[in-house]
Amino acid sequence: MSQQTNDFSKWYIDTIQKADLMDYTPVRGCIAFKPDGYELWEHIQGEMDRRFKETGHRNAYFPMLIPESFFQKEKDHIEGFSPELPWVTEAAGEQLEERLALRPTSETMIGHLYSDWIKSYRDLPLLINQWANVFRWEKKTLPFIRTSEFLWQEGHTAHVDEEDARKETMQMLNIYKEVVEGFLAIPVYDGQKTPSERFAGAVDTYSIEAMMKDGKAVQAGTSHYLGTKFAEAFDIKYLNKENKHVHVHTTSWGTSTRLIGSVIMVHGDEQGLVLPPKIAPTQVVLIPVGPWKKNPAIIEKLDEIFASLKAKGIRVRLDDSDQSPGFKFNEWELKGVPVRIELGPRDLENNQVLLKARDEQDKQTVELGAVVEAIEKELEVMQTRLYDKAKAFRDANSHTHIDSLAQLHEHLATSEQNGTIPGWVLAGWCGDDACESNVKEETKFTTRNIPFNPPTEKHTCINCGKEAQHTVWFGRAY
Amino acid sequence: MSQQTNDFSKWYIDTIQKADLMDYTPVRGCIAFKPDGYELWEHIQGEMDRRFKETGHRNAYFPMLIPESFFQKEKDHIEGFSPELPWVTEAAGEQLEERLALRPTSETMIGHLYSDWIKSYRDLPLLINQWANVFRWEKKTLPFIRTSEFLWQEGHTAHVDEEDARKETMQMLNIYKEVVEGFLAIPVYDGQKTPSERFAGAVDTYSIEAMMKDGKAVQAGTSHYLGTKFAEAFDIKYLNKENKHVHVHTTSWGTSTRLIGSVIMVHGDEQGLVLPPKIAPTQVVLIPVGPWKKNPAIIEKLDEIFASLKAKGIRVRLDDSDQSPGFKFNEWELKGVPVRIELGPRDLENNQVLLKARDEQDKQTVELGAVVEAIEKELEVMQTRLYDKAKAFRDANSHTHIDSLAQLHEHLATSEQNGTIPGWVLAGWCGDDACESNVKEETKFTTRNIPFNPPTEKHTCINCGKEAQHTVWFGRAY
Numbered sequence: 001m002s003q004q005t006n007d008f009s010k011w012y013i014d015t016i017q018k019a020d021l022m023d024y025t026p027v028r029g030c031i032a033f034k035p036d037g038y039e040l041w042e043h044i045q046g047e048m049d050r051r052f053k054e055t056g057h058r059n060a061y062f063p064m065l066i067p068e069s070f071f072q073k074e075k076d077h078i079e080g081f082s083p084e085l086p087w088v089t090e091a092a093g094e095q096l097e098e099r100l101a102l103r104p105t106s107e108t109m110i111g112h113l114y115s116d117w118i119k120s121y122r123d124l125p126l127l128i129n130q131w132a133n134v135f136r137w138e139k140k141t142l143p144f145i146r147t148s149e150f151l152w153q154e155g156h157t158a159h160v161d162e163e164d165a166r167k168e169t170m171q172m173l174n175i176y177k178e179v180v181e182g183f184l185a186i187p188v189y190d191g192q193k194t195p196s197e198r199f200a201g202a203v204d205t206y207s208i209e210a211m212m213k214d215g216k217a218v219q220a221g222t223s224h225y226l227g228t229k230f231a232e233a234f235d236i237k238y239l240n241k242e243n244k245h246v247h248v249h250t251t252s253w254g255t256s257t258r259l260i261g262s263v264i265m266v267h268g269d270e271q272g273l274v275l276p277p278k279i280a281p282t283q284v285v286l287i288p289v290g291p292w293k294k295n296p297a298i299i300e301k302l303d304e305i306f307a308s309l310k311a312k313g314i315r316v317r318l319d320d321s322d323q324s325p326g327f328k329f330n331e332w333e334l335k336g337v338p339v340r341i342e343l344g345p346r347d348l349e350n351n352q353v354l355l356k357a358r359d360e361q362d363k364q365t366v367e368l369g370a371v372v373e374a375i376e377k378e379l380e381v382m383q384t385r386l387y388d389k390a391k392a393f394r395d396a397n398s399h400t401h402i403d404s405l406a407q408l409h410e411h412l413a414t415s416e417q418n419g420t421i422p423g424w425v426l427a428g429w430c431g432d433d434a435c436e437s438n439v440k441e442e443t444k445f446t447t448r449n450i451p452f453n454p455p456t457e458k459h460t461c462i463n464c465g466k467e468a469q470h471t472v473w474f475g476r477a478y
Numbered sequence: 479m480s481q482q483t484n485d486f487s488k489w490y491i492d493t494i495q496k497a498d499l500m501d502y503t504p505v506r507g508c509i510a511f512k513p514d515g516y517e518l519w520e521h522i523q524g525e526m527d528r529r530f531k532e533t534g535h536r537n538a539y540f541p542m543l544i545p546e547s548f549f550q551k552e553k554d555h556i557e558g559f560s561p562e563l564p565w566v567t568e569a570a571g572e573q574l575e576e577r578l579a580l581r582p583t584s585e586t587m588i589g590h591l592y593s594d595w596i597k598s599y600r601d602l603p604l605l606i607n608q609w610a611n612v613f614r615w616e617k618k619t620l621p622f623i624r625t626s627e628f629l630w631q632e633g634h635t636a637h638v639d640e641e642d643a644r645k646e647t648m649q650m651l652n653i654y655k656e657v658v659e660g661f662l663a664i665p666v667y668d669g670q671k672t673p674s675e676r677f678a679g680a681v682d683t684y685s686i687e688a689m690m691k692d693g694k695a696v697q698a699g700t701s702h703y704l705g706t707k708f709a710e711a712f713d714i715k716y717l718n719k720e721n722k723h724v725h726v727h728t729t730s731w732g733t734s735t736r737l738i739g740s741v742i743m744v745h746g747d748e749q750g751l752v753l754p755p756k757i758a759p760t761q762v763v764l765i766p767v768g769p770w771k772k773n774p775a776i777i778e779k780l781d782e783i784f785a786s787l788k789a790k791g792i793r794v795r796l797d798d799s800d801q802s803p804g805f806k807f808n809e810w811e812l813k814g815v816p817v818r819i820e821l822g823p824r825d826l827e828n829n830q831v832l833l834k835a836r837d838e839q840d841k842q843t844v845e846l847g848a849v850v851e852a853i854e855k856e857l858e859v860m861q862t863r864l865y866d867k868a869k870a871f872r873d874a875n876s877h878t879h880i881d882s883l884a885q886l887h888e889h890l891a892t893s894e895q896n897g898t899i900p901g902w903v904l905a906g907w908c909g910d911d912a913c914e915s916n917v918k919e920e921t922k923f924t925t926r927n928i929p930f931n932p933p934t935e936k937h938t939c940i941n942c943g944k945e946a947q948h949t950v951w952f953g954r955a956y
């Protein structure tokens with residue numbers, strides 16, 4: 001059995017280290033993002049940020065340190081976050097009078113400031129986003145997926161009423177879906193979180209959920225309608241057109257560097273990373289093969305291809321190092337480069353190159369004169385193909401025929417016996433917290449979300465058998 | 479006397495608040511960067527980042543928390559920074575075994591990791607940059623210029639030898655000069671810092687120094703040759719071509735959000751901000767005047783101009799709010815928008831608009847058909863004009879005729895009497911720390927740098943009268 005199937009965690013850790021994406025550090029749960037890892041984040045940032053701005057949001061930056069008293073103001077919020085907070089207690093040789101938390105998220109600091117910034121309906125909607133580092137001191141950490149410090153963006157908006165705020169909540173969830181599906185080639189289910197899985201302090205939380213190759217879920221983005229809860233806690237009011245002071249309705253929404261981990265766990269294979277072309281730091285690698293050093297025409301030709309690709313904005317590298325072609329093939333496959341071009345003396349004679357897509361077995365023979373077009377086309381086709389493969393995998397492991405806890409247990413037993421992944425289960429839920437937590441306790445399956453467009457409707461609760469209020473995705477999650 | 483001349487600090491604080499660039503927060507010395515302030519930083523980032531990448535650097539991200547023991551490894555470094563460090567001592571309800579500092583800069587964490595990442599000469603040069611928040615808990619703070627938390631970039635590179643590292647140090651200083659002069663329109667003196675003003679742990683520090691309108695200096699960027707000091711402290715060695723393990727030579731270099739403060743203090747005037755076109759969030763504002771609401775052709779025409787400017791990538795706004803033209807003029811002048819276009823019924827009849835450059839007194843009459851070209855040209859011309867004005871101001875306040883401390887005292891007395899700014903003084907220095915610190919004690923003039931290209935050479939020490947080893951800029955500094 002391969003390492004990826006046999007020990008997915010080990011495969012993941014080995015792969016991200018060998019591919020040079022990150023390194024551990026002596027600070028518990030804090031990793032260093034190496035250039036190849038960080039560049040994935042830069043590409044994600046670029047896609048997200050452009051869309052935020054197109055929809056009228058502007059970036060700002062808020063203090064990282066948050067006074068303890070701010071957290072006390074919204075009781076659900078402090079309950080949710082206090083177990084994970086690191087605290088600054090001393091600075092410049094003196095004890096602080098009040099402890100300062102390293103922000104786990106910025107609703108409180110921003111709530112405090114918005115109460116000052118917002119005076120009238122003319123100030124609304126207030127649409128602000130922040131790119132920042134945040135801290136959650138969690139027990140179990142996993143590079144990119146769950147780290148003590150991570151990078152993210154957090155949008156914080158204020159609106160005149162519920163309708164406008166809910167529209168924003170959905171708009172941002174849709175932007176997340178668009179980027180994660182269209183750019184990272186990761187299919188997601190969008191839907192609403194159950195109350196127990198809500199963001200601490202939210203009225204409603206919505207998420208997009210992605211399935212990794214081990215069948216576990218990653219919550220790839222969340223968008224929250226916060227109602228007037230933070231507005232009440234921080235006294236954020238505006239003068240409406242009727243000359244009355246009323247509370248604003250706020251939203252917040254976030255995606256983080258865990259998206260890097262998701263790309264790897266969704267597309268990677270036994271040979272290493274498989275990066276969708278749109279996000280790959282290097283999209284094409286050119287490799288001379290055969291006795292190329294004796295034949296300068298080969299490097300000349302590759303230089304020419306290099307220049308043509310570069311001119312088209314394609315991220316290309318030429319590997320003319322002294323390593324053997326086989327070594328180079330492995331190296332660049334490990335790093336997930338989408339397209340490899342090989343050119344040797346015999347190819348040159350035949351006026352052709354070999355083109356290898358990272359996720360396909362066979363090489364294509366391409367005429368030298370058509371190589372740039374062929375590469376462009378392959379990058380496009382591969383982007384779609386990776387999405388389709390991921391979707392086929394996700395769909396094959398999304399089970400809709402399980403109606404009871406007994407059947408779920410049976411399914412899990414069969415999976416374990418066959419060495420297959422359990423995947424996710426679409427099931428009915430009566431709406432009772434106790435049913436949800438019993439499923440979790442017995443199977444470690446938690447509610448992922450209540451999908452907006454379930455493949456089918458389920459009518460009885462998987463736990464108690466009563467009438468279902470909701471059709472819910474259940475699965476194990478990171 | 480105007481507020482800017484009379485009380486520069488008050489003018490500065492008033493201006494950045496009225497122009498909506500920042501807000502104070504309850505956390506000592508930490509400000510919120512509001513969208514108009516943060517966008518200035520985004521434009522600076524864009525210019526810097528592009529140049530870093532063009533010169534082969536890649537971005538990465540390192541943990542913000544640094545174990546106390548790391549600081550102990552380089553003794554000059556800990557001496558320099560320990561008085562300003564905030565410490566995390568508790569996390570997730572437990573006392574930490576070792577205190578973790580909020581990074582004031584990342585040489586130590588990066589040194590620790592580079593010792594692992596660098597094995598052979600093939601790994602060199604290692605050229606990495608980080609965009610991050612950093613903390614220096616200083617007594618006196620001033621928004622943008624000196625805050626407890628600020629945003630910056632820090633480059634950290636490792637090289638095979640001194641020559642290569644020194645070349646990098648100079649290259650990055652030159653990039654800083656290029657961006658600050660060409661993009662922010664701020665003239666700078668580039669040169670070497672005296673030993674007492676060096677970065678804690680550097681062999682040599684180089685800087686670019688800018689003069690604010692009150693005659694005080696801002697160190698706008700620094701680049702350090704660190705020799706093998708951090709390589710020795712963190713055991714960063716590589717196997718050279720002769721098969722020997724030798725220490726790398728490292729550099730670091732940084733610019734920060736204090737550049738935002740510098741732009742304001744260099745170009746701002748009594749009416750508010752004056753933003754160089756290249757950095758302005760809004761470059762052009764279109765304002766209908768006269769009884770424009772009765773004449774829909776006016777807004778139609780402005781919409782047309784808006785679309786044409788937008789298509790050219792110019793950042794434009796149309797202010798069709800209900801405020802009076804006079805109110806709008808003040809508002810957009812306060813925000814420093816470089817070009818204003820006015821169009822009213824009479825202008826339309828005459829087939830013209832009025833164009834007002836933010837830094838000029840008179841309005842230009844421009845034919846309607848040529849308005850886009852006129853705006854494009856004005857943005858270009860204004861960028862250069864602002865640089866030229868700032869340079870003329872700086873040069874007029876750069877004094878080269880002062881040869882002794884007595885003369886400096888006299889100069890300061892005259893300045894105070896006349897209500898003029900003392901500016902900077904180019905003077906000789908024997909190289910003795912005692913002379914430097916005596917000048918500082920008596921006049922608060924500190925050494926800015928030893929310029930690479932001084933306007934003239936000075937031959938005697940301003941303090942002791944002995945032979946000068948260096949020609950140095952002295953001035954008061956932020």
Ligand SMILES: [Zn+2]
Pocket residue numbers: 429430431432435461462463464465466
């Ligand atoms: Zn039930």
Ligand SMILES: [Zn+2]
Pocket residue numbers: 907908909910913939940941942943944
């Ligand atoms: Zn002297």
